[in-house]
Amino acid sequence: MAFAESGIVIEVRGHTALVRLKCSSACSGCASAGTCHAGRGESAQILKARNDAGAAAGDEVTVAVPTRAAINASARRYLPPVAGLLVGAGVAQVLAGALIPAPAGANAAGFGGIAGAILGLVLGRRLERRAATRAVPLARVTRIVAGVDSLSNRG
Numbered sequence: 593m594a595f596a597e598s599g600i601v602i603e604v605r606g607h608t609a610l611v612r613l614k615c616s617s618a619c620s621g622c623a624s625a626g627t628c629h630a631g632r633g634e635s636a637q638i639l640k641a642r643n644d645a646g647a648a649a650g651d652e653v654t655v656a657v658p659t660r661a662a663i664n665a666s667a668r669r670y671l672p673p674v675a676g677l678l679v680g681a682g683v684a685q686v687l688a689g690a691l692i693p694a695p696a697g698a699n700a701a702g703f704g705g706i707a708g709a710i711l712g713l714v715l716g717r718r719l720e721r722r723a724a725t726r727a728v729p730l731a732r733v734t735r736i737v738a739g740v741d742s743l744s745n746r747g
Contacts, residue, residue: 595656595657595659595662596654596655596656596657596734597613597614597639597654597655597657598613598614598652598653598654598655598737599611599612599613599614599639599652599653599655600612600614600650600651600652600653601643601647601648601649601650601651601653601733602638602649603649604643604647604648604649607642607643608640608641608642608643608730609640609641609642609643609647609653609733610638610639610640610641611638611639611640611641611653611655611731611733612637612638613637613638613639613655639655639657639731640730640731641655641730641731641732641733642730642731642732642733643733644732644733644734645733645734645735645736646736647733647736651736651737651738652736652737652738653733653734653735653736653737654733654734654735654737655731655732655733655734656731656732656734657731658731661731664723665720665723668716668719668720668723669716669720670716671716672712672713672715672716672719673709673710673712673713673716674709674712675708675712676708676709676710676711676712676713676715677705677706677708677709677712678705678708679708680704680705680706680707680708680709680711680712681701681702681704681705681708682701682704683704683708684700684701684703684704684705684707684708685700685701685704687700687704688700688701688704
């Protein structure tokens with residue numbers, strides 16, 4: 593199963609293409625729209641895809657992105673900081689209750705949660721880098737919407 597995105601081929605390397613994806617309509621309603629493009633506020637993301645349609649640089653194409661790959665990438669990015677926040681807050685609360693008098697340990701869960709979220713963020717980034725070196729199913733260029741010639745004749 594896969595979902596489709598559209599974009600423009602910026603480079604072809606053998607049987608693969610680098611495609612600059614356009615933000616889809618789903619992006620506008622997403623709470624993570626500003627962060628999913630590597631935090632740079634860009635309106636496009638570059639994706640490496642298998643060039644099944646034989647697209648050339650400059651072609652507007654449709655790309656099929658495997659759903660499993662997208663879910664795995666989202667999980668690697670968002671789950672570690674959230675889990676770190678919860679675990680850090682819980683551990684700090686338990687330790688503070690056992691080791692520190694109540695008034696002094698009142699903020700322990702907050703500080704523990706912040707520390708856990710930061711550690712989770714670092715872990716998440718390491719997982720992303722490690723996953724980038726593994727063989728994962730590539731997205732596929734499935735269709736050429738408009739070739740280079742037809743794009744230049746529009747304007």
